[in-house]
Amino acid sequence: MAFALALFLSIFRGPAARHLLPISITLTVTTILAVVWYAFGQDWVMTVIYSDYWGWGYSFLLAGLSALMIDIAANRARVTSAILNALPGGMSFSPC
Numbered sequence: 001m002a003f004a005l006a007l008f009l010s011i012f013r014g015p016a017a018r019h020l021l022p023i024s025i026t027l028t029v030t031t032i033l034a035v036v037w038y039a040f041g042q043d044w045v046m047t048v049i050y051s052d053y054w055g056w057g058y059s060f061l062l063a064g065l066s067a068l069m070i071d072i073a074a075n076r077a078r079v080t081s082a083i084l085n086a087l088p089g090g091m092s093f094s095p096c
Helices: 002-012 014-040 044-050 056-074 078-086
Strands: none
Touching: 002 014, 002 056, 014 056, 014 078, 056 078
16 A cells, blocks of 8 residues: 555655655665565464564554655645655755
8 A cells, every 4th residue: 555655646746756765765675675574584483373474663664654655645745854854865855
């Protein structure tokens, strides 16, 4: 759903592409890392015994990224711009 929301925003909120780039990169990288960790880093015997199939860290990260995308859609990226401007790197983001 997060990827669908990012696609929707990139189509219908063209000026928000600059704000969506860091979110989309983070979403893609964390999804790949979660899949690799889940497939190869699990102790599958204990996972099956305790029925612990979902990591809370990935869920919280996905909720945070979804909140930033909702900010882009509904609030013209004001909060997202403030967060991205606070990061070091010299880039300046303005609300779209």
